[in-house]
Amino acid sequence: MTQHDTTLSPMAELSQNVAQPFERARAMPKSVYTSDDFLQAELDHVFRQDWFCVTRADALANPGDYTTLDLAGQPIMVIRDRDGQLRAQSNVCLHRMSTLLEGSGNTRSIVCPYHAWTYNLDGRLRGAPAMTLNESFCKDAYALPQVRCEEWLGWVMVTLNPAAPPVAEQLSGVRDLIDDFGMENYTQTFFETHRWDTNWKVLAENFMESYHLPVCHAGTIGGLSKLEEMVCPPGEPAFNYHWIYKEPHFTLANAHPSNTRLKGDRRRMTFLLAIYPSMLITLTPGYFWYLSLHPHGVGQVDIRFGGGMSPDFVNDAQAQSHFEAVKKLLDDVNVEDRGCTEKVYRGLCSDVAAPGHLSHLERPNYDFACYLNDRINPAD
Template identity: 60%
Template structure:
């Protein structure tokens, strides 16, 4: 229970927060992290309207591979059909409306676990036991509702917004900016889902700034990135980013000797891309890793986490060793981030919490706050 109740509206507080110039910016008001009302608006006006990433296309390589998830309260599935096409469709049976699939796996057909109605991977009803006596039933009229799903630079994007513009248009500035990385050719080596006890935005913001690297990550990557050289440009409507230069000794993060595409400083440059609302990608010329975040509650986030390598590293004879090395490093880094971001949520939930000023190294956080302020009451 709060000792000092406030009656502020979190949306109004956020609008006020972003009205000042970046040179005077402070962290977002704590109510945007703790308010149920704000979470409800995020789900309805942002997560139900934007593109949401469910991983890499090579994470579902074979016909029948599927991933079930909940997006904005809707059970959906992403499945690779028999023709090799990735589809998103409702994960709800057309009979008496049971959820069909759970988790991840591979199926030749989708069989409802209740009465056995059976769907093809394209969502068309193939069979339904004991339905011949119902004169109104016509199997050919039954299909799972289809949902927008696109492949973009190797990412699987889904959206409940049937009108949303194509990802290649929406994110064309990113395509141009990192064209020389050839992100579509990066190979995923691992993928997991996690749940942490923090607000999704705390974790998103943690990703957006490298200000915390020397301290939070002192035991791991703190010394491997030149934080003084971090470039934090003004944001874009659809994303923010910053770049940093990696030390040449961190060989997995710089361009492979077979990489002829990238030149000069670019061979050492890491992009930290935050694609709104919740896809966070660390893109180095060597490895990549990502988080796609979904709010389960104000203080609970589901994380789709994966990573791997650019083609040169993936095809290298030492690739297994590289994967093991990268996983170990990222496991340690993520454990540090988990502690830091769960501590932030505990702290900001307290009555003593008040947001402080932002460093110039936290420009992307301010850009993110502006994005939220634009969209929280105005769905596209």
């Protein structure tokens, strides 16, 4: 069988693809990006099973702060209750099953927009109008189903899988890698949601490799990173990573003069962390930004996009100008990435498209393919 054999299922094509060692590896088959069957397998075996990044904990700092999301078709809210606890719970009313909250914000209670059934922040039903004549109704019997939620290094993580290992255990290697950056102390200064016309894996892979920086990002950060300085080690079971060095004149990507934690080259080191399935973090000594991706069909991706500053720069006298400079830079970078990744998706839908061999700078993409294969084809 060849890589063009159309008799293979997308799952089998992926299995065949990752059977090659990295030194001979090709990009993933185009069917894994375009097949509805493969997407359903991802929802069942990836997004319903693994941890998903929602936002930063400091974005939900006060009682009643909330954000909402759909995870593998399940409407979820994450909210800080009156005791200061972060909790994730179903975002579906227990009466006629309307969704409850929308977007992000702050609320004193959770009120259904359909019949005004009202819940406390912890999900317990507080009140239900005009229910006194139903003899079997008992308010105390109603509470929104809870979803597993953990805070890790400042991130809010949720999972639909009761058996998933704790985040800190699963990602202990990430902490070992970047502990001296103090990522848990970085402050989120913006958060947005977007939808792009590309498959979620195209955007994930775009983040995982810096091979494209000099070309795709020629107008922004491309000239600040050198291909010969990029290091792409083999990934770990739950994540992959690589790092690049930023030029000293890119002030915000270098350690602040008051930062005594980072030493030597780590003062100008940018880590690109891809935490499976779809949490993508760029971490520099001065700022961070992230994407949390979820498929919206095969041809679109829903993006949770946020970022902010390290405490050294937050407390700097020039803090506001730093915020503005980082946000403008990231917006410009996103315009470039959107153009590149939407072109890739249009291209891979072509009848004659075929995956080429990977560069040594695309090692994280190969590791990502192996992770997906382990989830989709666990018997391999």
